[in-house]
Amino acid sequence: MTDTSEDWRSLLARWSQEWADAQDGDPQDRDEEPLRTRRLGFPPAPEERIRELEERLGHRLPPSYRTFLAVSDGWRHAGGFVWVLAGTGRARWHEDAAGLSEYFPGELRDDSTPGDELLAGMWGRALQLDVESDAVYVLLDPGDVDEAGEWAVYTWAPWYGDMPRRYGSFRTFMEAMYREFHRLRAGAPERGGPVFDNATTRALDASVTAARLDALGGRYERAAEALAEAVAFGRPRATGLHDQLRRLRGETYLVSFRGLAADPVYAAEIVPVLAKEHARMHRDGGLTAHALPGASDAVRVGADEILRQIREGTYRYTAEGPFGRAVEEARELARWGDTDAAWHTLRAALPDWRPLSSEHLAPLGVLADPLLGPLITPDRGRELLATPRAGQPGDTPPPTADLDPPGLAWLADETPGTSRTSYRFVLVEGVAPADLPSRIAAAGEPTDLYAPTTPQSAPTRFRAADHVPPWADTALAAVGRAGPGWSFAFEARSHWNVDERRFVSPGLAASRDTRTVTVWSGPPRDHRPGFFHLSVAENGEERYGVTARGTTAEHRGPVPESLRLPPDGPDEHGRYERRVLEALATEFGVRLPRFALTRGRLHTLRTRPWNRAPGPGESYVTVRLVPHRP
Structure with a gap:
């Protein structure tokens, strides 16, 4: 992480230009000047004013916030919900003004973590930086300091619905707010707003395209890193691709595949995975509109049928070509307990797998198959992702260890x-x-x-x-x-x-x-x-x-x-x-x-009984249990 004056100037200038270009319609009063000047910041604070603030606070400011003030004495539109961020004249101690220490983290106990203890004291000692916001608090904590002298930033709003969010430094916080600005603007065309297109978005979209080829070539870690960055900026293709990598590595939290389930091209591959997770979390009810936004009636009807099969254990994953034949062979092995052999069969056929179209990275639907899905452990999921597929060149990874020990x-x-x-x-x-x-x-x-x-x-x-x-x-x-x-x-x-x-x-x-x-x-x-x-x-x-x-x-x-x-x-x-x-x-x-x-x-x-019937004069006490037929 860099933090020189030039680094700040570059970030803040790019942010200001992109913000100005993205505006549409009549500006609010507070936006007139930044639109006219194409600058979200303020004139830099002289060294004397920064020292005066430090004297007033009784603390030397953390390096990244101090350097920021020397470039811009405050900021407008830090993300989508903080409209004015304090400079030297408006930063002040929070002193638990909102009484939030009562709720976050609540009463400390013997088993409270160090993080709980830091958070408990933060409300009374933190520097408040939000001046105008959508009920968002931005607090700079002098009690949570790293080895570089950076103070952690905490943010919280009543509509968060969770605990305060922590950022390791003011620079980290501002970079996150820059990404938040991008995420919110990236969805503007879907809401009838202007197309959000600039050098940053074009570079990110190019990285998504390259990441797709990396993923198909088995370089999934590099692909995941690039896609995660693009997801943070809200690039439209990134989430659907990144979630495929996440799910095959065993992650399920907030895996949605960003619209791929609603696309008829990919629904047959993606819907079963969502249906399996839905069935695990909910005993009844269909896939919600949230899971299939924008889906056609045909896709929704198909999703209901897939969910029924998932719940009854009758769903069968299928694929075309040589890989599809390997799936059938592997299923036959798995249903008789030869799960390692089944995995070897699937793995050997992975180079022959072909995607449904350009947004498809791996045979994801196999995870929903009741016989084959359990075979794909997180380690095997990573092995699958590391295997070149779809005709892409790459190095074949060493096999993971078998799961079954020999013998008895x-x-x-x-x-x-x-x-x-x-x-x-x-x-x-x-x-x-x-x-x-x-x-x-x-x-x-x-x-x-x-x-x-x-x-x-x-x-x-x-x-x-x-x-x-x-x-x-x-x-x-x-x-x-x-x-x-x-x-x-x-x-x-x-x-x-x-x-x-x-x-x-x-x-x-x-x-x-x-x-x-x-x-x-x-x-x-x-x-x-x-x-x-x-x-x-x-x-x-x-x-x-x-x-x-x-x-x-x-x-x-x-x-x-x-x-x-x-x-x-x-x-x-x-x-x-x-x-x-x-x-x-x-x-x-x-x-x-x-x-x-x-x-x-x-x-x-x-089985037949493991005991004989009682003989003449014999008595017995037993509770007989007879299974339902599945």
Whole structure:
């Protein structure tokens, strides 16, 4: 940041000329002189007058305000809402004249931040610079000083609707007001005002055009910097482009895409992203006029349909050409849990992606796809943006790390649902996930899988069903691929009431003409020891198994040494559980997809009971929970 007299002269002269050129109609009384002279400032303050002000205040003024006064002793039209800014003769202590210290930040507490403490004292010690304004206070704070001796500037108005705004120095404040002037004037043609065209706007518009090519070439950080500057000046194309970069980096706050959603050319790509955020924030209601200003009836009707699909989880992102084919391939991988492979497929096809038109920077709509959207983490969004697209030259970035750890051992550390919950699963060899219902589903259940859903929205509240006995312990299990040639059915819960006397592995029935692996683990709970069951079945019979409770265990059949319980039994840290999971992964070449089970969407089914019916004379107490079909 520069702050010499020449720097001030250059900024203030440019500001004055652009302001004068932008005026239209009859000026107000206070504008007659600046229009005539084409100067928003005043004659410079002599050094003697600046020193007199410092003596009156008992402070040496901060460097940028002091240098400003030596160029212009005050200012008119600082932004759109401060009409006269004080020079040496009208600057005065504020002394909390408006009583705002009562409200901002309010009463200090033990956990108040240093910023709260600064703000609390600012109202009583600050120098007030606003002379005429639209109820805007401009306060220069001698208690908030940086290493260069600059005082922070705070502004506030009743219509802000939020906390006071802070600027690091008077120079920073004035530069922000210059940008505010540009933003307000940039929208004048839309309101019937004059076209706002000058050297500054032309240079900014040229930077937007260059930023678009930078973004398509993978140089998104440079593009984002240029676009952010253009957005601050209100350039019309900048926000739509910049918001695309922001959203792919994981930002959602005030992302509107500036009219692109209302444009029929881009609506199919942009509306789903807005609809997804709307559905996340609001349970009902359509996309508001604020989200689609100026949209045609056709776009609005299409938006309502997209919002319905988003809420029901049936929206599908599509694209043309090779990238579109990669989208379909990636979706098929993702719905069975192969989310890393799905991302690799999308990433490899990114160079083949083509924009809808000149305001389109990336396949943004994929973020709204219920299966593919969760794959685009902020890191992957940045990787996407760093990949050259649309035929633009550029360097391919190194890939981000995969999200899924290999094997099964991660279950010993973190289980889907909550930290260290119970979990149970069945792995079936040689059977596709879509065919698992015929092997493992409860009697009376449909022969197809439930639609993909998230762990959070999967049915967790249940109703009675006629075909489910009240004693039956069925699992609502997520389904997918568990590695080459294997499928899984997995359920996690915070607790289970395990009764080993009535336990029946659903893997037995599922193992006809193949092999299955069944695991059930529950950590210690309420002074009860942990529980761990492992069994391997083939052709309807258990080949071997281990059932451990605390430090005791039962071994059945020829259990491999790597899976046997150590002499001192399982320990409270789960080392035995981890060792068994690692051995299973090595022995059978299996894995479970952590990302899909915790953050993705997977098909589900309700398994056959994990227990047998009560025998003669046996009683039971249970609460049966039966899932709604999605």
